[in-house]
Amino acid sequence: MTSVGSSIGSSLGIGSGIDTGALVSNLVSAVRDPKQKVITDRQSLNSARISALGSASSSLDTFADALNSLLAGTGYSGTPLSNDPSIASVSLLPGGEITGLPAQLRVQQLASAQTLASTPVSGATASSTVGLGTLTLKVGTGADVPIEITSANNSYTGLAKAINDANAGVTATVITDNQGTRLVIKGATGEANNFTLTNATGDADLAKFAWDGTDSGTMKKLATAQDSIIQLDGVEQRYSSNTIDTAIPNMRIDLNKAAPGTDVSLTKSEPTTSMRDLMVEFVNAYNTLMKGLNTASAAGADSSTSGVLAGDPAVRDMKRQLSQMTSAGMATTGAYKTLSEIGVSTNRDGTLKLDTALLDKAIAANPTAITQMLNPAVSKATNPGLAGLMDGVRDRIQVKDGSLASAQAKYAKLGESLTEQLEKLDTQMANYQTQLTAVYSKMESRLTAMKATQSYLEQQIAAWNSSSDS
Structure with missing residues (x-):
């Protein structure tokens, strides 16, 4: 669609010969472009910072979770x-x-469960009647539980459901096979879970399903409850x-x-992976994380050579928290209490160095103490183990009101502000273009009028000159 400024400029240009549409567009671009570049450059940097902080936090999670999973495996515990x-x-x-x-x-x-079964009735089905009245179910030394059969549930299925709905710890099922249909009742394993099903007010038909500890011609115990x-x-x-x-x-x-x-x-079985292997893997993974943080926060001569998180307080705090791991107490008893005591030290760039000779000496001297410090059977505040120590560092870094959360909130807010600034600039430039178009439209009208006057005067002067010559 042709813009208003271009349309006006094109029509007015017939009179003046000036492309006012292009002139207005160039003037607007001259004002907009520098301001827009400043905002979009800040947006790019801000987005890079948000991404870098998210990546750092995700890497921290990956490291801590992997360490937990590693130490939970049987390779370190047998x-x-x-x-x-x-x-x-x-x-x-x-x-x-x-x-x-x-x-x-x-x-x-072996422990077993008591099982009762009624005598199969040939020709009967699950919907066949069983009688009316109440049976009493009693499991172990528990309370009596009434099992009521009325005209609404007078069937094998209804009796089984009434027993199951009592939730007394026994399960009833109805079985129909070539022998006929019968009720099977099974309790939980263990001697204390034996049960009886006695007749309370049942009629003669319902009484056939009662069992008081002695088998009858219609109800028998097939298995005994035992420990x-x-x-x-x-x-x-x-x-x-x-x-x-x-x-x-x-x-x-x-x-x-x-x-x-x-x-x-x-x-x-003995652990298939040694504490020495654990420390080598830990130091390597830690150094990968720390090198990533160092790259993101590296200082440079200018923005083109420095990391996107250079000077960011959240990264400084993250690196500080991680660096304290070597001196953090991991046990209150035993021969070894910190990582530094078994050969782990910190380099100038924050990465770790493992003195394997010192570690081997410590393991040879007291392997139980090393294992108890790095991978205790039960982790607790005074003996968190390596995974617990890493979890504690992660929790402090990612705390709700900590520096990482604050930095992420700050950059998110800045991103919203920059978007608003860009939208405001678009509005300002649209207004500016409208103003310039109006100005040059007026100018074009005046130039056209002046050109018409000029043409008239030129014609008159030519007529005068022609008259005087004759």
């Missing part, structure tokens, strides 16, 4: 082993170190489940079959 998983399998529980191994386990008896029985290093222990989490600290034992007279050896 893994529990069973020499016969078909009898008992073992696994590591989170939050602590396995103690008490090796141990000898003997599975005398698992194990011997651990000769000491008998009983549990209501076949999954045992408390016999050995921080280790789960899954009992798979009873094997009286057979001992299962429970042991723990």
Whole structure:
């Protein structure tokens, strides 16, 4: 679409011969371009700073998360082993170190659940009636639970649902096969979870589903509720489940079959990765992070040679927090308490240096103390371990009102301000173009009038000259 200024300039140019549209455009550009460049240059720098801070924070997260994941693996903690998983399998529980191994386990008896079943009724279906009235369900030493059957739920399905809806710890199902239809009721494993289903006010049909501890012609016990029985290093222990989490600290034992007279050896594999490997990986990853921060905050002779975050207080604080890790206390007891004591020092540029000879000497002298300091079984404030120490640094750097959050908020606000400045400049230049167009339109009108007058005078003078010659 042709602009107003161009249209006016084109039409008026017929009279004056001056391209006022181009003149106005050039004048506006001469005013706009320097101001616009200042704003867009600041926008580019601000965007680069926002991106660099986001990248630094993301790199910090990646480093800390990777360290946590690394130390959580069995490579640094070892893994529990069973020499016969078909009898008992073992696994590591989170939050602590396995103690008490090796141990000898003997599975005398598996835990089981009580199961009752009614006599199959040939020709019956799940919707067949079962009788009316109330049965009483009692699990262990718990309270009596009424199971009511009315005309609304008088069926095998209704009876099973009433038992399940009682939430007493037993599960009822209806089975229909070639023998007919029957009700099966199963409790939870463990001797304490035995149950009875006695007749309270049921009619003769419903009473057939009652069981008070003695089998009848219509209701029988198919399995008995019993505890698992194990011997651990000769000491008998009983549990209501076949999954045992408390016999050995921080280790789960899954009992798979009873094997009286057979001992299962429970042991723990040694860590496949050493604390020396850990420190080498840590220093390398730390230095990658620090070099990135150094590049982003490098000072230069001018903006073209300095980093986008040169002089930024958030980066200075991040580097300061990281640099304190070598001297931070990681334990209150033991032979070693800081990274600097096992060969980690700081270079002038903030990167770390690992004295492997000093580290090897420390590991040889007291490997347990090194492990306890770097990767404790349970991390706590006074003994955070390497992952906990890194998490603490990250939390302080990324705290809600910290320097990083403040810098990010500052740059975000500046970005909004620069956008508003650019929009304001667009409005100002549009107004300026309108003003110039008006001025040059008036000028063009005057020039056209003057040109017409000039033409008239030239014609008159020519006529006068012609008259005098004759």
